[in-house]
Amino acid sequence: MSPHRPPVGDRFRRFLGRLDAAGPTGDVPTGPGGGPRAGRRGGGRRGGGEQLNVPPAEFTSYYGRPVLKPPVWKWDIAAYLFTGGLAAGSSLLAAGGQLTGRPALRRAGRVTALAAVSASAYFLVNDLGRPDRFHHMLRVAKLTSPMSVGTWILTAFGPAAGVAAVAEAAPWLPERGVLGLGRRLLPPVGQAAGLVAAATAPALATYTGVLLAGTAVPSWHEAYPELPIIFAGSALASGAGVGLLAAPGDQAGPARRMAVAGAALELWGSHRVENRLGLLSEPYRTGTPGRLLRAGRALTAAGVAGALVGRRSRVLSGLSGVALLAASVATRFGIFHGGVASARDPKYTVVPQRERIRRREAERPAVEG
Amino acid sequence: MPDANSLYGPLDPAPDAGWTDARARMGFFTDTSVCIGCKACEVACKEWNDVPGSGLDLLGMSYDNTGALTANSWRHVAFVEQPRPAGHRTPPFAGLPTAATVSAASAAVAAGTADDTGTDPGLPPGDPVAAARMAAGPEFLGMPGAQPPGRATGPAERTDFRWLMMSDVCKHCTHAACLDVCPTGSLFRTEFGTVVVQEDICNGCGYCISACPYGVIDQRRGDGRAWKCTLCYDRLGAGQTPACAQACPTESIQYGPLDELRERAAERVATLHERGVPEAQLYGHDPADGVGGDGAFFLLLDSPEVYGLPPDPVVTTRDLPAMWKRAGLAALAMAAAAVAAFVGGSS
Numbered sequence: 001m002s003p004h005r006p007p008v009g010d011r012f013r014r015f016l017g018r019l020d021a022a023g024p025t026g027d028v029p030t031g032p033g034g035g036p037r038a039g040r041r042g043g044g045r046r047g048g049g050e051q052l053n054v055p056p057a058e059f060t061s062y063y064g065r066p067v068l069k070p071p072v073w074k075w076d077i078a079a080y081l082f083t084g085g086l087a088a089g090s091s092l093l094a095a096g097g098q099l100t101g102r103p104a105l106r107r108a109g110r111v112t113a114l115a116a117v118s119a120s121a122y123f124l125v126n127d128l129g130r131p132d133r134f135h136h137m138l139r140v141a142k143l144t145s146p147m148s149v150g151t152w153i154l155t156a157f158g159p160a161a162g163v164a165a166v167a168e169a170a171p172w173l174p175e176r177g178v179l180g181l182g183r184r185l186l187p188p189v190g191q192a193a194g195l196v197a198a199a200t201a202p203a204l205a206t207y208t209g210v211l212l213a214g215t216a217v218p219s220w221h222e223a224y225p226e227l228p229i230i231f232a233g234s235a236l237a238s239g240a241g242v243g244l245l246a247a248p249g250d251q252a253g254p255a256r257r258m259a260v261a262g263a264a265l266e267l268w269g270s271h272r273v274e275n276r277l278g279l280l281s282e283p284y285r286t287g288t289p290g291r292l293l294r295a296g297r298a299l300t301a302a303g304v305a306g307a308l309v310g311r312r313s314r315v316l317s318g319l320s321g322v323a324l325l326a327a328s329v330a331t332r333f334g335i336f337h338g339g340v341a342s343a344r345d346p347k348y349t350v351v352p353q354r355e356r357i358r359r360r361e362a363e364r365p366a367v368e369g
Numbered sequence: 370m371p372d373a374n375s376l377y378g379p380l381d382p383a384p385d386a387g388w389t390d391a392r393a394r395m396g397f398f399t400d401t402s403v404c405i406g407c408k409a410c411e412v413a414c415k416e417w418n419d420v421p422g423s424g425l426d427l428l429g430m431s432y433d434n435t436g437a438l439t440a441n442s443w444r445h446v447a448f449v450e451q452p453r454p455a456g457h458r459t460p461p462f463a464g465l466p467t468a469a470t471v472s473a474a475s476a477a478v479a480a481g482t483a484d485d486t487g488t489d490p491g492l493p494p495g496d497p498v499a500a501a502r503m504a505a506g507p508e509f510l511g512m513p514g515a516q517p518p519g520r521a522t523g524p525a526e527r528t529d530f531r532w533l534m535m536s537d538v539c540k541h542c543t544h545a546a547c548l549d550v551c552p553t554g555s556l557f558r559t560e561f562g563t564v565v566v567q568e569d570i571c572n573g574c575g576y577c578i579s580a581c582p583y584g585v586i587d588q589r590r591g592d593g594r595a596w597k598c599t600l601c602y603d604r605l606g607a608g609q610t611p612a613c614a615q616a617c618p619t620e621s622i623q624y625g626p627l628d629e630l631r632e633r634a635a636e637r638v639a640t641l642h643e644r645g646v647p648e649a650q651l652y653g654h655d656p657a658d659g660v661g662g663d664g665a666f667f668l669l670l671d672s673p674e675v676y677g678l679p680p681d682p683v684v685t686t687r688d689l690p691a692m693w694k695r696a697g698l699a700a701l702a703m704a705a706a707a708v709a710a711f712v713g714g715s716s
Contacts, residue, residue, distance in 0.1 A: 011482060015429035019478045062447060062677030063430045064480040064500030065437060065493070068584040072489045072575040092703075096711040129573015129593025133553075136572045140554040143693075144376070144686055147552035147576050198707075202700035209699065210692045214550055214685050215579035221685055224692045228699035236706055254710040261706035265699075343579070345496055350674045353681035 059354065061346040068216055070343040073127055078336035080123040081208050082238070082329050084154075085231055087116035088205035089239020089262070091161055095198030096254055097243075098191060105255065107168050108246030109239070110194060114165035117158050124154075146210040153207055157200040163193035205235035212339060218349055219273075219280045219342035220335075226269040226276075230335065233265025237300060238328035244307055244321030252317055256307045259324055263304045266331060267297060273335075279351055283341040284334070292334030299327035377687040379656035382543050386558035394562035395605060396664035397614065397622055398630040399536055400637060401676075402649060404621040406534035410444040411435060413616030417601065418443065421589070423486050430479035430500070437677070438537055440488035440587040440596035444613050447676045449533040477501040488596075489588040490578070535676050536613070536622055539564070539585045539598035540653055541664030544684040547577035547586050547597075555595075562627070563600040563664055571595055582660065582682035600664070627664060634668060646670070652678065659683030 061067070071077075094109025096102070125134045138155070142148040167190020173183035209228030212220040220227070236258050243255025270293055274284045283289055303323035310316025342348040374380045383391035414420060423441045428434045433448035480500035486492050545564045548556040555570035556577060566577075566586075573593035577586045586597040601611035609615075614624035623630060634651055641649035652673050653663030659682050673680045 009426060011424075012427035012429060015427070015479060015482045018481065019429070019475055022474060022478050059499070060502075060672060060674050061495070061499045062449070062675065063476065064495030064497060064502075065677060066495065066584065067674070067677060067679050069578050069581065069587055070490050070493060071579040072588050073579070088703075092707040096707060100711050127575070129575065129588055129595070130571070133570075133572035136553040136555070136570055137574075139570070140552070142549075142552065142554070144549040144689060145552045145576070146692075147550065147574060151552060202703040203696075205703055206696040206699040210689075210696045213692050214689060215576075216546060216582040216682075216685055217579050221688070224688055225695050228692075228696040229702070232699040232703040236703055240710075257710035257713060258707060261710060265702065265706070344493060346499060346674070347496070349679055353679055354674075357681050 059347055059350040061350060064346065066344055067346050067349040068218075068343045070340055071215070071217060072129075073336075075333075076123040076127040078333045080120050080127075081231065081332040081336060082234075083116040083119040083123065084208055085205050085235030085328060085332070086238045086242070086325070087113045087120060087157070087161060088201035089235040089237070089258075090116065090242045091157070091164070091194070091197040091201045091239075092236070093239045093243050093255065093258065094164065095194050095201075097251070098194050100254070102247065102251040102254070104247040104251045105243050106194070108242055110161070110165040110168055110190075112239075112242045113161040113197060117154070117161050120154065121158065146207060146214045150204075150207045150211055153200055153203045157197055157204050160193045160196035160200065164190045164197055166190070167193065201235075202232070206232050212335070215339075217339045217343045218352060219277065219283045220339035222277050222280045222352075223273045223335075226272045227335070229265050230269035230273070230331065233262045233267070233269060234328045234331050236262025237266055237303070237324045238262075240307070241303065241321040241324030241328070244317045244324070246321075249312060249314060249317065255321075256311070259304050259307045259320070263300045263324075266300060266327075270297065270331060270335075273338075280342060280348060283345075283348065284338040287341060289334045289336075289338035289341060292330045292337065296327045296330035296334055299323045299330060303327055374661070376549075376689055377544060377684060378661060380543055380661050381562070382545075382558055382661075383560055383562040388558075388560050390560065391562070392560045393626040393628070394664065395600065395625065396541060396562075396627040396630055396666070397538060397600070397611070397624055398634050398666060398668070399538070400621050400623065400634070400668045401533065401535040402637075402641060402646070402668055402670060403619045404446070404534040404536055405619055406432060406446055406448055406532070407618060408435075408446045409616040409618060410536050410613035410622055411442060411446060413612040414444045414598070415442075417604070417612035418599070420596075421487060428479060428482045430476065430482065436483075436486075436492040438539070438585045438587070438597070439486045439491050440589040440592075441486055441491075443538065443596070443598040445537045447533075447535045447537055449535075449671070449675055451531050451533065451671070473501040487590050489590055491587060491590075533670055533675070535667065535669065536617075537676070537678070538613070538665050539600070540583055540660070540666070541598075541600055542684065543656065543661030543664070544686060545660075546580040546582060546685045547595075549684075549686045549689075550576045550580045552576060559602055559605075561600070561602075561605050563602065563605070565599045565602050566595055566597060568594055568596075580685055582679055582684065598665075630666075634666065637668060641668075659687070 090109040090112040094106050097105030097109055125131050128134055137151040141152055167186040170183050170186035173179045206228040209231045213224035213227050240255045240259035240262055244252055274281050284293055303320045306316050306320030372380055372385050375385055421441050428436050431448045435442050435445045438445045477497035477500050480495035480497045483492050483494040541563045548564050553570050553572055555567045559565055571594040577595050586595050588595050604611055610624050614622040631654055634654055638649050638651055648670050650669055652669050653666035656662035
């Protein structure tokens with residue numbers, strides 16, 4: 001028995017209190033003693049009274065309770081969606097900078113990737129019910145578990161990104177002695193590690209789409225074709241944001257183009273999930289998730305516009321970078337909370353499933369006949 | 370080599386999970402037409418499995434004060450009151466003092482009743498509008514009045530109603546999403562084809578909770594791990610009947626080899642149809658359904674959603690190959706965009 005449990009009867013007293021506060025007819029205006037009972041099942045024996053002010057019965061439920069358990073993931077996971085994508089985007093930026101001789105992009109990308117992947121690890125472990133058992137993730141490798149796949153992607157990416165970032169410290173080492181050896185060895189090791197990180201980065205950025213879609217949460221699962229695209233775009237855009245913030249104008253060209261490509265993928269994907277899924281698009285358009293996704297879209301557009309217009313202005317480029325990073329945060333939290341909202345309301349579980357049954361039954365005679 | 374139906378479709382799960390000496394698949398058949406809502410199953414389950422208490426209190430929505438399956442309630446007796454004739458198509462209360470049951474208002478308020486079950490997400494509040502609709506519509510349900518039916522109102526106000534009771538439990542799906550998505554291997558398939566959480570492995574990542582299409586598995590607060598029905602794995606190994614089935618006084622909960630239970634259930638439905646209960650239907654019995662059939666299936670007297678069950682659950686792994694393919698395409702697009710950004714410009 002939990003020590004936090006309230007005394008016996010508290011819950012019911014609260015219920016009675018709320019019932020009293022709601023008045024004799026409650027929040028929902030009804031007829032006397034139970035409301036109108038007109039209906040197809042022939043319970044309608046009680047005339048009179050006001051109309052029940054609820055929408056037509058689109059679905060039945062068990063006392064309005066959710067069918068599914070909403071995700072227990074806290075905001076850490078939404079934050080991880082951002083930091084994981086940021087780590088992936090910036091390591092691609094770093095590798096590009098490394099291969100095309102743009103040291104500012106390389107340095108900023110590598111350092112951001114390490115910081116973001118460290119934050120990711122913190123968020124992931126912190127969200128566990130038993131953080132001290134995080135290493136149990138490494139017991140198995142399962143393709144059926146996107147979280148297991150992601151664990152191994154992070155296990156490959158994290159150390160590589162770390163080594164690449166540490167290699168940036170080489171110029172600060174003394175020229176002689178053991179540390180001097182490090183000064184000579186670190187850059188090539190960092191180059192190799194940076195390429196390993198960049199090679200795993202696209203997987204890191206996109207597996208999270210499968211992570212969310214691989215659940216029974218209606219608005220996540222049905223969005224499975226788009227989620228990886230949105231996350232890939234958002235990761236590119238946030239990586240580009242780092243480049244715009246850090247690089248001088250003559251090195252920032254690739255970051256500008258990455259911003260455009262990322263924004264295009266992200267906007268296309270989020271437009272699709274907000275419109276293609278019928279009823280299941282609703283959680284992405286309304287309430288907090290709707291506001292977050294709209295903010296994300298506006299910030300993305302502003303960031304791209306600023307990046308393109310502000311070629312000559314370091315300040316404008318930097319502001320665009322900030323806008324792109326903020327857009328990525330908003331988009332990730334919007335997608336995350338949209339799914340949570342869809343699991344909290346039985347409507348999003350029952351109505352699409354009923355519709356599926358209806359369609360199947362409509363098709364059946366055609367197939368058999 | 371895994372079966373072609375490993376992710377979706379009819380399958381015998383224990384051999385697919387690698388058991389070379391798999392036993393007959395065991396399960397539950399819960400016949401709600403004989404359930405009396407005594408909750409002996411809830412109590413027996415808690416006693417045997419040492420499940421923490423979930424408090425003694427009233428939810429205000431019906432005689433169901435457990436509310437939902439949680440980490441601290443592995444059996445949950447749903448209770449539904451409907452203003453319509455029971456079973457036999459003839460109003461059983463014709464001429465007797467019965468009355469309207471509950472108001473839409475009390476149902477709406479009760480939908481918001483939630484309490485600390487000691488688990489996450491435990492028993493989340495419901496949607497008041499949907500609850501009121503349930504109470505006001507032909508399907509109603511809700512909190513029985515404080516007085517015996519019909520006492521407060523005159524005979525003119527009297528109506529027929531029926532009670533539905535159903536002991537819900539983990540379905541032990543053929544394709545168990547919780548098991549497939551578990552990243553630690555804590556959830557496993559037993560030789561009896563059931564699905565069990567290994568409490569010494571689970572690290573509380575919560576993935577199973579979002580993956581379950583029935584909203585069964587749940588996280589215990591303070592403990593952090595996920596818990597659910599084990600179909601009394603310890604008792605099964607010793608050739609015993611699970612505690613809930615053992616305690617059920619009406620044999621509403623029947624335990625046995627799944628094949629045998631499915632035959633028995635088909636007979637029972639036929640009998641009920643003959644006796645004039647056309648609404649009797651099986652739920653979760655069909656190996657061709659979205660989860661490959663449930664190890665624990667039910668005979669219901671109304672639509673599944675009336676009992677809080679999803680009408681057409683589909684295991685998330687059905688779409689897993691397509692999901693990975695989309696992720697692969699997105700990853701390629703991302704890599705291509707990055708390459709193009711660096712080689713495709715002058716500045």
